[in-house]
Amino acid sequence: MQLAFGHRPVYDGLECHMRKGEIHLLLGGSGTGKSTLLRMIGGLQRPDSGIVRVAGHELAGLRERDLGEIRKGIGMLFQNGALLDSMTVLENVGLPLREHTKQSRVEIEERVSSVLSAVGLDDVESLLPRELSGGMLRRVAFARAIVMEPEILLCDEPFSGLDPLNVTRIEDLLVRLNKELGLTVVVTSHHMASSLRMADQMILMRDRICVSGTPEELAGGDDKGVIEFLGEDGRSFLARLHEIRDRGDVGDGSSAGDLR
Amino acid sequence: MIGWIRSLGASATSFVEGLGQLTVFGGEITASLVKPPSRFGFFLRALYDAGVLSVALIALSGFTVGMVLGLQLYTTLSRFGAEEGLGAVVGLSLVRELGPVVCGLLVTGRAGSAVTAEIGSMKATEQLDGLRMMAINPIHFVAMPRALALTVAMPLLNALFIVFAIAGAFVIGVSNQGLDGGVYISGLESAVRFADDVGQSLLKSLVFGMLLGLVATYKGYSCSPDAAGVARATTSTVVTASVAILLSDYIITALWGV
């Protein structure tokens, strides 16, 4: 996936490229436009000027219906889940299948169960979103985002408001999805420490522009802006993480189930 | 002075713009009606929320309005010695005007605001965006069934309102004031004609239902995605739909009489 744009007061002259099959982390404080960037990749928002190109398709001129075709290959996880509150977990996760495939009710139920198990949830199918805890809600939304086996996964602040156990769970899931299925993952966060171990590319956003690079590059580079952004602790943290990753440690992954 | 004119111009432009957007939205809803899948389940649910849950209000209001109408008209008619015309006057005023308009305003307040609040809060919690990202058209999924339900519910509620009101006036006129029941009913039946009166009532309630359906869904869909935005949109629905109903009532009455 390739992305390039430059535009409006939230950003000015922003340019960004994301390669396929990698995990990309968008970091920045509140209001730096991380979510906006994510939404632009999904076509939910358009830049005032510039181009957004996803998987070779330029989004600018497309009508809703054509965008829809592209979106079938994208799964999006919203910050608050964005599950339909009048429908059960089963109905929510199964919705894309019901709308876009001809699978029978039984097939859909099976697929949904399997995906829910993969995110570590069992026996929640008949619950309503308001009956779920924060972590469960996030994971159900996750399940919905991947149920159609997309090529790109966009996650808006997937770690916010979660306890450390759930954060780790989701990190593991993202890494598994990336490694096992080759999913391109784009994650926004304003939390650096919680997500560094998975990023192939970090995109730091502040004051209208962004700086990007692999964790190693950012850790070792001389860029003043980066140094200022990360701070000393940040850079040494990055350096340490670099080692951990090299050892191939991707966490316990206590979940079972078939993501495919 | 210039500033005042400029802001007037700006209001006028934004009004026309809003009208345009409303029309485009209406077009999309209409287009959704013929595209599969049918969303019948959502339609039924919306019909329950808009229709069934309004019945108590409509029945009670209808009966009360009927009683008041019966009392007022009986008193006035008896001044001219024309009490026997109560059935006719009650019937005509209810069927042609009071029924569709009062029912329309009541349903706007009850069901219209509820629809706007529902859709608005879905927008605020990104559910509509979620639908888009699943390549599902939110207008087709959320707005169309609700707009259709409001359109269908209105004539039915209108008919119920009128029947209850006729009953209310009957109670007052007959039991309370001593008018003969048979005279009341026959006056009613001879004065009210389907083609002129009931037909007009039906047309009005259908049009009011469509207007409400359009306005309520549009306001929810286009509101600012936060709590305050939803609240503003809800109020706006009631105001806009009420005005639209009253205006179209005049237009239909005037044209029908031709």
Next chain:
Amino acid sequence: MQSNASRDLVVGLFVLVGLGALAYLSLQIGGLEFGSQEKVVLRATFDDIGGLSARAPVRVAGVKIGQVSGIALDEDLRATVSMEIETGLDLSIDSSAAIRTAGLLGDQFIAVELGAEDESLQDGEEFSFTESALSIDKLVGRLVHDAGVSN
């Protein structure tokens, strides 16, 4: 969205009740007629139709048998009224059509008085005998005039 059988039932009930109310208003009160009832079209020409308008009733012995379907001017600038009347009624060809007022200030209607002939009026035929509308102001004018004359 949970499809709830009992809720759907209630919705169905609501629709039925609503339609029932609508039917009551239309049929019982509004007098909507169903089915293709054969109608015969008859005409009558008047000098003055007064306040007669389309859809005004046509009555025989006070009972409604049809309604006015059209009003037009003929070459002599007299009013030709067309009316749709139920079939099966034998109105003799010397029957008359008069424009009457219901009550003192009521709506105007056409009152048909039967004649004595055996033959009946057929579809498309015209009443030979007609009586134009009496208007209150003409009557009062005549009264005043006559009163004035006799002085």
